[in-house]
Amino acid sequence: MKTAPIFMKQWLAANKRTRILSGDQWYLDFAAKILPIIKLSPLFEGDDNAQKNAAISLCVYFQDVIARTGGWKIFSDTYHSLYNTYLPFYQLSDSYIPDEINPEDIAFVLWTLKSHPALNEPDEYALHNPHDKGLSTLAQEIYKLMDENFEEAPINETPSSSWVTGTNLLDTPSTPLPEITPETRLSKNVEYSLEYSSGKPLLYFTTYKELCKFFVEVLKWEDTPSSLLPDLQHNKEFVIYANAKGMLIAPDVAAYFREAHNPMYNAERAAAKGYELFCRPGTCPFDLIKYGMGQGILPEVQLPFPDGKEILHKNWDFIARYYLCEYYEGD
Known part of the structure; x- marks a missing residue:
């Protein structure tokens, strides 16, 4: 033909x-x-x-x-x-x-x-x-x-x-995450979170019920269904990131973050599905990805092909830009 x-x-x-x-x-x-x-x-x-x-x-x-x-x-x-x-x-x-x-x-x-x-x-x-x-x-x-x-x-x-x-995605500036200093004015949510965690930026919650308990008892949110982020009620394995910008909440990703105080960390799941953080828009806030990579607490994430770990870890910022598009936030 x-x-x-x-x-x-x-x-x-x-x-x-x-x-x-x-x-x-x-x-x-x-x-x-x-x-x-x-x-x-x-x-x-x-x-x-x-x-x-x-x-x-x-x-x-x-x-x-x-x-x-x-x-x-x-x-x-x-x-x-x-x-x-x-x-x-x-x-x-x-x-x-x-x-x-x-x-x-x-x-x-x-x-x-x-x-x-x-x-x-x-x-x-x-x-x-x-x-x-x-x-x-x-x-x-x-x-x-x-x-x-x-x-x-x-x-x-x-x-x-x-x-x-x-x-066009290379034009977005990549800047370091702001550090918390004695002069930093933190939101009440961040203050309460860091006090509760003894200064650890990341907190982990297995279920929505646990998360709601934290909202009410620690963050002092109003105990009504509409106040407790009801859109998250069908999710699980939450990560809260308390930082100088504010408080981020990421559902369904806790298994990928290796920290001693994270009971949900699962190396096999991180290796199998963790790459979605970098490729699937909306899976995880970019500042949390950036913090995780900067702290070395996403050690098992890898792309699903040979040498995928090395390729991802050496090129993660570009890969995130390429795939996350407007979800990539460098500032």
């Missing part, structure tokens, strides 16, 4: 412009060259639209590298300013050259095409191993073809727009 062509309008849409530039046909022809390679890879097997989208995205990357401008450079420079390296997930060797084509760049572009944040519902996100063999193999094959055609590739004078998934 003959492969349907990639049309100029698809290329222009990827670049977010309507005017055809002198080099556009060359890149469209190059996309047609790499499309058969993509089709032979198991990475996008059976998905014609995804295969074409991959070919176009890789060509936009190639165009940006040749021009040393555009969406790829925006992502790369912004990422470097945040993390002092040009990419997540990959250990960049001395052979990695910014503003040149690199297999690691291509692998990351492919990863963004296989991994996406939640669309409409919190569970509608996609995870993919950035070190997947099929992904790495395809990246090397595409790199070889780009390298062979590097000297011929034209410079397009109009740069592409920001097209790399997650670029």
Whole structure:
């Protein structure tokens, strides 16, 4: 069966412009060259639209590298300013050259095409191993073809727009959690919580009934159903985080936090499901995630594929930005 062509309008849409530039046909022809390679890879097997989208995205990357401008450079420079390296997930060797084509760049572009944040519902996100063999193999094959055609590739004078998934999320500043000092004005809820816990910021409650008892007896809330956060009555395993900003309450996550005073900590559950804190929007307030990672009390959380623990712990802030989107709060 003959492969349907990639049309100029698809290329222009990827670049977010309507005017055809002198080099556009060359890149469209190059996309047609790499499309058969993509089709032979198991990475996008059976998905014609995804295969074409991959070919176009890789060509936009190639165009940006040749021009040393555009969406790829925006992502790369912004990422470097945040993390002092040009990419997540990959250990960049001395052979990695910014503003040149690199297999690691291509692998990351492919990863963004296989991994996406939640669309409409919190569970509608996609995870993919950035070190997947099929992904790495395809990246090397595409790199070889780009390298062979590097000297011929034209410079397009109009740069592409920001097209790399997650670029806009890198603009959110990440700031340390504020410390509580003698001068800090704390809310009554935080004062009572810290007094009750002997200064421990995190408190743990197994059931909603236990939580309500704490609300009434310790925080001195009114003992009426409407005052005791009734939306939480069907949840369990609560974490309260008393901090300089206020008091956060996170249901159904206590099993992931390893502290001596947390009777619900479960290493197996943390390893199996703890990654949802970073990928599933609304699962946990970001300040609590940030505190947990900063204190080293989320030791078993890991992504559900080989080397998932190392990948998550080395890249957790970027992963949280990428997947939590507006739920990521860096300030």
